Amino acid sequence: MEAKVDIGARSATPPLTERQEARRRRILHASAQLASRGGFDAVQMREVAESSQVALGTLYRYFPSKVHLLVATMQDQLEHMHGTLRKKPPAGETASERVAETLMRAFRALQREPHLADAMVRALTFADRSVSPEVDQVSRQTTAIILDAMGLTDPTSAQLSAVRVIEHTWHSALITWLSGRASIAQVKIDIETVCRLIDLTEPDAKQERKK
Structure with missing residues (x-):
């Protein structure tokens, strides 16, 4: 039986008005700009409020803490990456090759902004249960x-399980690279290795194992 997944599911909060959405976008842009310049420590809520031209109290209504803000910034950055990837889909012949290529392209995009990547990954690591909605969006x-x-x-339940393991490995690879414990070459090897899990979820592979 196939398990359906609602990858676009969102929390039950009312949708933002056009003005509120514009304000939120300014806040996320300011967060990304500050993080790009100086990493996690450079993102100060007062400076974000000033840069995005919103009151500090308004900023806290949108994002209760810096961790909430930076995790939301990561989701926003991934959304932009997704749009770029859709314009130029991966060229691999197999699903595992396409996923590995896609994740390495996303990784290299983050590599170009190491301070921003470090800030977002640190926020994701620090996130507690109060940040669950933002983490779920990521x-x-x-x-x-x-x-x-x-x-x-x-996707089937087996395919979703493989996707979760790939996702965990990708995030872990980001952490080890940012901490200087893995080279880009090693990250590429790890990503390509874990993506081979996809081959095991293909119908032909399952039939082969039953023989």
Whole structure:
């Protein structure tokens, strides 16, 4: 039986008005700009408020803490990456090759902004239960990117399990690279290795194992 996944699911909060959405976008842009210049410590809520031209109290209504803000910034950055990836889909012949290519392209995009990448990953690491909605959005966006590369809209439970392991490995690879404990070459090897899990979820592979 196939397990359906709603990768676009959102919290039950009312949708933002056009003005509120514009304000939120300014806040996320300011957060990304400050993080790009100086990393996690450079993102101060007062400076974000000033840069985005919103009152400090308004900023806290949108994002209760810096961690909430930076995790939301990561989701926003992934969403932009997803749009770019859709314009130029991966060229690999197999699903595993396409996912590996996609994740390495996303990784290299983050590599070009190391301070921003470090700030977002640190926020994701620090996130507690209060940040669950924002963390879930990051996970859903990453899942959507992987499923698009696989060419799937209705994944099986086995395929979703493989996607989760790939997602965890990708995030772990980001952490080890940012901390200087892994080279880009090693990250590429790890990503390509874990993406081979996708081959095990293919119907032909399952039939082969039953023989």
